Amino acid sequence: MGSQGRPLLNRRLAEFGTTIFAEMSALALSTGSINLGQGFPDTDGPEEIREAAVRALRDGRGNQYPPGPGVPELRAAIAGHQQRYYGLGYDPDSEVLVTAGATEAVAAALLALLEPGDEVIALEPYYDSYAAGIALAGGVRVPVTLRPADGSYHLDLDELRAAVTPRTRLILLNTPHNPTGTVLTREELAAIAELACERDLLVVTDEVYEHLVFDGEHIPVACFPGMRERTVSISSAGKTFSFTGWKVGWVTGAPELVTAVRSAKQYLTYVSAGPFQHAVAEALRLPDSYFTALREDLRGKRDLLVDGLTEAGFAVYRPAGTYFVTTDIRPLGFDDGFAFCRALPERCGVVAVPTAVFYDHREQGAPFVRFAFCKRRSVLSEASARLKALGPA
Structure with missing residues (x-):
């Protein structure tokens, strides 16, 4: 005590x-x-990406505080990646934020966007940091359970719709989904997008496994009509490039959303992983x-x-x-x-x-x-x- x-x-x-x-x-x-x-x-x-980090260290790039939003080379590479794979255009200066991994990005988004008592719908089972982030922000978890059947897990869209109340502030999505391995379909994402627009909800989406899809395809929810201006999209380098210890993540979204998330993030780590940011910028430009x-x-x-x-x-x-x-x-x-x-x-x-x-x-x-x-x-x-x-x- x-x-x-x-x-x-x-x-x-x-x-x-x-x-x-x-x-x-x-x-x-x-x-x-x-x-x-x-x-x-x-x-x-990849060895060439590890060497890119070594090169940045030796050249003195990132050894001191990098810019708060992230080094310009990485922000440009993130914007280029979103355009290359999904046709989503983001301004590297106002619509991209580099974070200490996706975990910080999720936490900063929740701290920035929630007031105490706001409800957050999350797909259960969910990564444990989501629950802690919602709690720290004073939010209220509202789980919608993915249920196993026929060899995979499934989202009940009616259950999702029923979970929305006047107190719902945002939907926290994760697709491809940890721990179930579910990849939400185009039809499911379209229904979620329609619901978010209809009820004026924000969406925070964790897409760290975006390149690890074996069946189906990954489609960012930000691609759907009306969603770009209400979606905070999150990803990271750890899972895609097998450097999980570097903790380089990012947020993309409309300027107002990214500014809000940055307002919280700057009082968490402020900045991190300076030399690794330069290496990840090169990694995101690797060939298909x-x-x-x-x-x-x-x-x-x-x-x-x-x-x-x-x-x-x-x-x-x-x-x-x-x-x-x-x-x-x-x-x-x-x-x-x-x-x-x-x-x-x-x-x-x-x-x-x-x-x-x-x-x-x-x-x-x-x-x-x-x-x-x-x-x-x-x-x-x-x-x-x-x-x-x-x-x-």
């Missing part, structure tokens, strides 16, 4: 302990297990062949792990995108993902994450477990072999 008998931790954060990723990664280290829990690659991205090869490599790894999990007895939901595959542990005789994941390292030397941590409705996610496949093929093969020893409880 603190002074006056108050708890030390702000009550808005009281429900959030240590993240599950820290807990499970520590368990992986202490048991020597294969860590398929946290979504980071076990090999670095790089992005195609990345996707095809991960598609093969997805299929390798999906086959291994299926042979081990899991019910598997094949992801259409991202780094992750969600499984149902009930065919193995388990129904508690937390207990399963905490026992898994001792049972067979593999670490996964219980999907229930991504739910407000914990019971909805209780029997589901998430594995990451952004690892070397030899690691995935070894993990699959170990998991086959599981057998029913």
Whole structure:
């Protein structure tokens, strides 16, 4: 307890302990297990991009505070990327903001755009930082649950519409979706766009897995009629270029939205990753062949792990995108993902994450477990072999 008998931790954060990723990664280290829990690659991205960072360091580019909105070269490259892949035109000077990864971008957007009591609709299960960001801003989470059926997860558009109230301020989207691997379709996104326009809602969209789509296609919601002026689009370099430790993310949107987000962001990190910004500017200009090869490599790894999990007895939901595959542990005789994941390292030397941590409705996610496949093929093969020893409880 603190002074006056108050708890030390702000009550808005009281429900959030240590993240599950820290807990499970520590368990992986202490048991020597294969860590398929946290979504980071076990090999670095392109050598020429790493060398670009070294070159920037040696040349003194970014070693001191970079400009608050991001280095001009990176902002121009981000705008060029949005035009090249989606036909979205953004002004690098007024409509692009560089952040300390997508996590900061989401947090800054929520802090900037929410007043206490505003409702935020998010697709459940959702990445854990979303809930913390909404809480810090004083917002109210309103989960709309993606439900598993026929081998994948699905959004109920009627449920989404019913979740909107006069207090709804924004919809927080994530597509391709972590942890389910769902990629929202053109029809679903059009319906979301129509709803946002009809009810005058803002949309904050996390698109960090934009280049990791194996089935279907990624379409930014900002592309739909009426959405450019009400959408804060977020992405980052970590997942696309396999340099997750660099923490270079970005926001694109109309000038008023980007200015609002920058107003919050400048009091979080102010600036970050100066030399890496220069390297990411070069990375975003890599030829299409790089992005195609990345996707095809991960598609093969997805299929390798999906086959291994299926042979081990899991019910598997094949992801259409991202780094992750969600499984149902009930065919193995388990129904508690937390207990399963905490026992898994001792049972067979593999670490996964219980999907229930991504739910407000914990019971909805209780029997589901998430594995990451952004690892070397030899690691995935070894993990699959170990998991086959599981057998029913």
